Amino acid sequence: MSQAEKLSVIGEWTDATNLQKFYINGEWIEPISKEILSVINPATGEELAKVASANAQDAERAIHAARSAFDKGQWRTMSAHERANMLMELAAKIEEHQEELAEIETANNGKTLREAQADVAEAAKTFRYYAGLATKPSGETFETDEPLVSRVVREPIGVCGQIIPWNYPLLMAAWKLAPALAAGNTCILKPSELTPLTAIRLFELIDEIDFPKGVVNLINGTGPDAGQPLVTSSLVDKIAFTGGTVTGKRIMKEAVGNLKKVSLELGGKSPNIIFADADYENALDYAAFAIFNNSGQVCSAGSRLLVERKIYDRFTSDLAEATKKIRVGNGADPSSQMGPVISKQHMEKIERYIAVGKQEKATLLCGGRRLLDQGREYGYFIEPTIFIDVDPQATIAREEIFGPVLCVIPFDTEEEALEIANDSPYGLAAGIFTSNTAKAERMAKYIRAGVTWINTYEQNLVEGPWGGYKESGIGRELGTYGFDEYTEVKQIINTLKVEPTGWFAD
Ligand code: NAD
Numbered sequence: 001m002s003q004a005e006k007l008s009v010i011g012e013w014t015d016a017t018n019l020q021k022f023y024i025n026g027e028w029i030e031p032i033s034k035e036i037l038s039v040i041n042p043a044t045g046e047e048l049a050k051v052a053s054a055n056a057q058d059a060e061r062a063i064h065a066a067r068s069a070f071d072k073g074q075w076r077t078m079s080a081h082e083r084a085n086m087l088m089e090l091a092a093k094i095e096e097h098q099e100e101l102a103e104i105e106t107a108n109n110g111k112t113l114r115e116a117q118a119d120v121a122e123a124a125k126t127f128r129y130y131a132g133l134a135t136k137p138s139g140e141t142f143e144t145d146e147p148l149v150s151r152v153v154r155e156p157i158g159v160c161g162q163i164i165p166w167n168y169p170l171l172m173a174a175w176k177l178a179p180a181l182a183a184g185n186t187c188i189l190k191p192s193e194l195t196p197l198t199a200i201r202l203f204e205l206i207d208e209i210d211f212p213k214g215v216v217n218l219i220n221g222t223g224p225d226a227g228q229p230l231v232t233s234s235l236v237d238k239i240a241f242t243g244g245t246v247t248g249k250r251i252m253k254e255a256v257g258n259l260k261k262v263s264l265e266l267g268g269k270s271p272n273i274i275f276a277d278a279d280y281e282n283a284l285d286y287a288a289f290a291i292f293n294n295s296g297q298v299c300s301a302g303s304r305l306l307v308e309r310k311i312y313d314r315f316t317s318d319l320a321e322a323t324k325k326i327r328v329g330n331g332a333d334p335s336s337q338m339g340p341v342i343s344k345q346h347m348e349k350i351e352r353y354i355a356v357g358k359q360e361k362a363t364l365l366c367g368g369r370r371l372l373d374q375g376r377e378y379g380y381f382i383e384p385t386i387f388i389d390v391d392p393q394a395t396i397a398r399e400e401i402f403g404p405v406l407c408v409i410p411f412d413t414e415e416e417a418l419e420i421a422n423d424s425p426y427g428l429a430a431g432i433f434t435s436n437t438a439k440a441e442r443m444a445k446y447i448r449a450g451v452t453w454i455n456t457y458e459q460n461l462v463e464g465p466w467g468g469y470k471e472s473g474i475g476r477e478l479g480t481y482g483f484d485e486y487t488e489v490k491q492i493i494n495t496l497k498v499e500p501t502g503w504f505a506d
Contacts, residue, residue, distance in 0.1 A: 011199070013104070020052040022220065023203040025065035026034065026213035032057040034297060037193050037220065042110035043339040044332040045378035051196045054221035059188075059229035062217040066159045066186040069214030076156050076184035080134040086209050087131035091349060094124040101198055103332070103371040105170055108197040110339040110380070111294055112331040122462070125172035126478075127463045130182035154487035156184035157261055158237030161230030163223070165243045165253070166192035167297045167402075173199050175466075175477050176240055181223045183486040185238070188217045190227050192243075194342055196220040201312050201333055223247065230345055234258040238486070241265070242299075243401075245426075245471050252474075261332040263475030263485050265299065265467060267400040268428030271421035272302030272457060273443065274391040275414075276310040278433035282455060284315065287406075288322055290431060290457040292384045295341050296404035299472075300429035304397060306417050307406045312410045314390050319408075320366045323384045330379065341403050347380040350403035354385060357396040362387040362407070381486075392420045400426070414439060422448050427469030431457040450476070 020036070021028040033055035039048045054062075069075055075083070094101065101123075102116035109116070142150040161444065163174035173189055180187050187334050191199040203218045219226050231254045241251050242265040251296050255262050273289050274283045285488050290302025307315050331339035347370065353366050367385030380406055390397045390407040397407045411417045421430060421443075429451040432443045444452045450468045453459060465481035475485050 011098075015093050018051050018137075018204060019197075019201055021414065022052060022054060022058060022062065023207065023216075023218040024062045024214075025069075025217070026211070026215075026306070028207070029061075029154065030069060031420075032061070033053075033221070035221070035225070037196065037222075039108060040198060040343065041107050042342050043107075043332065043379040044382075047198060047381070048107055051200070051220050053188075053193070054219040054226035055090045055325055055352075056225065056229045058219055058221070058224055060233075062188045062219050063233050063235050065228065066188050066213035067317060069212060070156075070158050070186040070220055073214060075212050075215045078137070080182075080303075082130040082136045082155075083184065084486070086211055087127045087178060087196065089209050090176065090206060091124045091127035091131065094120060094127065094202070097201070097205065098124070100342070101170060101201060102211075104197050104201055106331040106339070108195050109166060109169060110331050110342060112336050112339050113334060115294055115339075116331070117173040121288060122249075122460070123170050126171070126174040127178045130178035130483065133183035133480065149494045149496065151492050151494075153490050153492060154183070155486050157486060158185060159235060160185045160187045160238045160240060161190065161227075161233070161236045162187055162485065163190045163227045163230065163241045163243065166195040167294060167299070169195040170198040170202060172242055173202055174484070176242075177185055177216065177372055179477070179482045180240070180426050180427070181485045182482055186215050186217075188219065188230055188236075189229060189356060190219055190221070193222045193226075193339055194221065211271075227253065231255050232257060236260055237264070238262070240485070245415055248473070261485075263473075263477075264473040265477060266426075266428075266471060266473045267302055267402070268299050268301070268426045268468065268472050269398065269400050269424050270300050270302055270426070270429040270431070270445070270449065271306055271424075272431035273306040273411075273421060273433065274315060274415075275432075275434035275436070275439065276308040277435045279435060279455065280311075281315050284318055284432040286431065286457040287315075288326070290332055290385075291406040292323070292326060292338055292404050293458060295338055295400050296406075297341060297383075298458065300451065300458060301402075302429075302431050303401065303406060304420075304424075305406055306411050306420055307408060309410045309412050314357075316365060316386070323366055326384050328381050329376065329384065338384060338404065341382055342380070344380055346403070347382060349386065350382055350401060350405060353363065353396055353399070353401045353403070353405060357387045357390070357394070357405070357407075360388040360391065360394040360396060361397060362394060365408075367404070392423060399426065416435075418446055422446075427470045428472035429453070496499060
């Protein structure tokens with residue numbers, strides 16, 4: 001498909017009527033709110049679409065639909081095989097529409113087509129994985145010293161409000177919906193107000209499948225107007241949130257009313273540690289990938305690069321050379337290797353951090369500017385940026401910038417690397433590059449992070465748990481751990497001997 005043809009597909013779709021509706025109780029309905037969101041292409045600054053923005057009443061409608069589908073519908077009582085078949089069907093539909101979904105994602109989020117295609121493939125894989133898991137053995141039985149049998153079963157929690165960010169819009173929707181639905185819950189998805197488009201397209205595909213009414217619902221809108229009612233409602237049993245740590249803390253406080261279950265996937269400032277004995281080319285490649293992939297807007301980005309002093313000068317200089325060659329441009333252009341950042345506001349925040357880095361006397365090795373030349377002047381493009389000799393206590397080394405800005409810190413010993421790595425309020429991920437396996441194991445053992453990569457970075461597996469220590473979150477997504485987060489544990493005790501206790505007999 002040519003570039004022009006591709007753009008026309010988006011054009012036709014954004015003229016479609018569902019953009020200004022919500023998917024509630026199995027149909028696209030007109031919102032109560034009259035508010036409209038303007039959705040912007042961050043590569044051009046142009047409006048891509050106008051999307052309906054929910055208010056509390058719209059959220060209430062979605063909550064009631066999901067509540068009734070859970071309490072009175074057949075979703076949680078139908079066989080896991082039937083649920084799995086629908087999720088398999090959805091995975092197939094995502095694959096069938098993968099080019100279109102990737103193209104919409106690129107236009108809305110700015111990420112390169114290559115990145116968007118990988119996200120779409122991973123979203124389909126997530127639905128397929130959880131469809132499979134739904135039908136696999138689960139539960140436990142316990143031997144007891146009484147004539148009793150104790151068995152444990154997992155049951156759906158109920159109505160789940162799912163609030164997601166803008167950096168992986170379709171993939172985050174899949175990470176939330178797939179395990180929740182597989183476990184028999186009903187859902188209300190609230191995408192980021194900046195990136196609602198692929199979720200709307202996903203729900204058009206969901207509408208083609210026979211999910212019972214009210215099982216899976218979509219509202220769009222801002223955090224305070226559309227997200228908060230999900231958080232505070234006593235009819236919602238669980239909130240699953242991915243986003244910033246400040247928002248996550250607020251959500252945790254506001255969810256306290258009915259003591260709903262809360263899982264939080266939050267921010268990070270992950271250390272990527274390069275020892276002098278590492279495979280040099282591999283470490284160099286991953287050092288750049290870990291921070292500039294997705295324009296640095298990745299919760300687990302390797303944004304603190306710790307480099308052993310023996311190779312520090314050579315490594316940082318080679319990294320700068322490689323970084324200067326990264327082709328930054330519109331993600332829809334196949335030659336672009338890094339797209340814009342999500343919005344003007346976010347770009348300005350990143351620029352402020354770059355200014356703070358300079359004030360803090362870190363050395364700006366490369367990048368540091370907004371790109372304003374022809375073809376990029378209306379978009380939100382920031383040069384891939386590297387600061388070296390950064391004080392581990394500096395603001396830019398401690399706060400999540402969430403953009404293409406790398407802070408490099410030298411170290412001399414393993415102990416020092418560990419101390420710097422762990423000196424952070426966050427604990428999402430870490431990378432260790434060394435050819436010494438014992439050293440890698442020691443570091444992996446003592447780093448306080450939910451995910452640790454050895455000689456690789458940012459490899460994400462649907463089969464394994466994902467989530468953070470410390471202020472990076474609560475709970476885990478993906479794998480069997482992610483499934484368990486959407487279940488209640490029930491113990492059923494049965495007796496082998498039916499007889500009265502005789503306790504009050506005398
Ligand atoms: P954000 O916290 O601003 O928003 C996330 C979502 O929360 C959006 O849908 C937003 O509308 C909603 N929201 C905002 N205020 C709310 C409120 N008061 N009540 C209910 N909902 C509310 O985050 P963002 O800027 O969209 O995303 C970037 C952040 O997400 C980064 O910090 C990043 O590290 C984090 N993130 C974490 C992971 C992970 O797996 N740990 C993955 C992706 C992104």
